Amino acid sequence: MVLKSTSNRWVWILFRLSLTVVLILGVFGLFLWALGKNPLKAFQDTLRLNLLNPRGLSEVVVRMSPLLLTALGVAVPFRAGLINVGAEGQFLMGALLGTWAAFNIAGLPPALHLVLVLLAGMVGGGLWGAVPGALRALGWVNETITTLLLNYLAPLIVGYFVFGPWRAPELAMYPQTPELPVVPYFPVLPGTRLHLGFFLGLFFLGLYAYMTGRSRWGLELRAVGGNPEAARRLGMPVERWLLAAMVLGGALAGLAGVAEVVAIHGRLKMAVSPGYGFMGFLVNWLAFANPLGILIMSFLLAIIASSGFTLQITQRLPYAAVNVLMALILFVVLAKPFRQGVRR
């Protein structure tokens, strides 16, 4: 950042972030109140069960791990001026290719095998991002539409494998694969479900912050997003950047997918994602691609997602209530760019 008013800019960013947090909690409260529940009690319960108790907190962080990665998967293309709605599909394809690598690579030390499985997940997500990226770079189809459509295709492909060739014979009534052979080697904090995926998320968040803010590559990426016409006239390979941003974004979402399969479920099944890809989109829009914002907002959305279970028990709310809430937040968020446009 070369802007001298850097401190000013950070004050402004923090202000916007806290405003968003307050707004979301407000909407949540109103929503509960409209359902005839006591919002204060709900907040208290959430605080008590999900934040102040170590086990609850670790569960929040467990949910936060894939959100960090899928949000980054949306943020990287966003910096290049692309709207990636397809993190959900990329997440699933990462899960799929990672599973394939787990079953089909043999004869390697477990650690190496694990690394290859994670890489395969990134490749799967990256390929699923490459398709819309290439179509956009060629100037054929807008990436928003293709990523959205590919979100419908990905579950069908995963479904084909878990219902068909990869289905575990021993548990025939559940459509799922057998346990992945790498599962026992995946680093997990003892006594919790907190796993390596969280640290990978933090690592990539830090990398993202550094690369977009300080490196030449980040500057070039943001130049492509900020004014593609000027970037082209300056001799930047704009098309290659568009493709690269989608591949990178897809790879990060794919990593989230494979980590979820290995760490949480142990096997591939239809329900590996409760919508982490969509939530990642939400996180990025709430955070306007700012790294600190991504950290805060994925934590917040993880709390909300976990509170779904708490509320199910304490307030007898169906879990789907949380989905309704997320949709509400989405509307709040989508109004944001327009307000910003007016301010200029």
Place this chain on the structure above:
Amino acid sequence: MDEDRLTCESDKTVVCLRGITKRFPGVLANDHVDFQLQSGEIHALLGENGAGKSTLVKILYGFYHADAGEILVHGRPVHIRSPRDARALGLGMVFQGFTLIPAMTVAENVALFQAELPRFFSPRELEQSIRAASDQYGLALDPKAPVWQLSIGEQQRVELLKLLLAGARILIFDEPTKVLVPHEVEALFRVFESLRAQGFSIIFITHKLREALSCADRITVMRQGRVVGTLLARAATEESLLHMMFGEKLPEITRSPGSRAPGEVVLELRDVCTRPVGTAPALDHVNLKVRAGEIVGIAGVSGNGQRELGDVVLGLLRIVRGKKFFLGQDATSWSPRQLVRRGIAFVPEDPLSMAVVPGFSTLENFALMDLQAFSKFLGTVMNWGKVRTFFREGFTKLGLSPLPEPVRASTLSGGNLQRLTLVRELSRPYHLVVGLYPTRGLDVRSANAVRQAFLVAREQGKGVLLISEDLQELFSLCDRVLVIFRGRIVGEFRPEEADLTEVGRLMTGAGVLHGS
């Protein structure tokens, strides 16, 4: 000035600004500005780039809010919080970028702007009222014409018509002549005069002293956020205005006449044709050579293929027939990236949309010139110290004062944006520089600095392709001038043997019928 202060409350003063002050982070854009506009006058606002002219009129029109000072309209103090307030007071502003919808007709565009348009209106009545207004003020507009077919000058007059029909009596123009060709400028000034005769008051900003002297009644000169003075146009001369604007005598441009023979060919277009895009003309068998140490000018009315010519040179527009050579190599199908790397510097006509990233600071924008050279360790670390050094050097070398580094490009004044682009492009290693209207929007001193920079480039043995509408500029700088009309090169001249009327005839297509 005391005399002016007295007139502030008089009936003749329609707008009075008193002590207007506006501070942006790091700059005092307006510093206790006093300004009066009288009823039925044309008032020109002059001043160097970044002097605060646009800021002043934007405050009057409610875009910005002054930190201090007051505004009186018809002698009454007013608070103008938004352009809507300004319009309610009878003010109207014509912008640089027009806000018209290309697919709609003149009448439809005008209708959209009327505040109290009935839900159902009669298109015929609307057309009649437009025709009547167009005749009354001499705008020469056809209400039924779709806007995309109109020239820039006509579109500007549609903007004006919108304001007039909405009841504006005080009109503000920010650099209205920047994008106009000479005959359109004349047409605009005729409209100004007819408006003045009917009691309208007009403020217009310009960098061309001649325009201010020929068209305005009074002239106000600004410098570094302050008003230097207001004087009657009758009593002003170019010298006195320049002195007020810069406080110093401007250096003359020096051109060594053919002191050295041009070197080898840097750029050659051989029989180049392109496909037409939209309504823009296609290049039609263009032949062109630019040698090292030579300035080649392209004269023409804008919209006759200049932009396409620039895009072909930079590799942005595909050549469907013919060949392009750069430094002796066949470059017909090279990408912009390859061409830029081999040494083409390019100054496009619209820097904000074509050359800079609006959200980046001036320094970051400068760094885009050559990111590879400005970064270390495989591009993971930017060397901002080096960027800063080159940035400052680039400005000083061209004889311009450096821009502040941390400022966002989107907040730069029009002229400063143009400077940033020029300095960046001329700071890279290059063999050929292409300039599209490079002095458009620059104040007289900066424009001269840029012209001098092109002459220096020529001395250093670079090739220069200068695309401009300013014949005087072309003929004082160039070794050869080609005339372009509808995508064809229709004539070639040497400045010393040129006949300006003949060039003018060719530019407007009059010579084409006789073949050339």
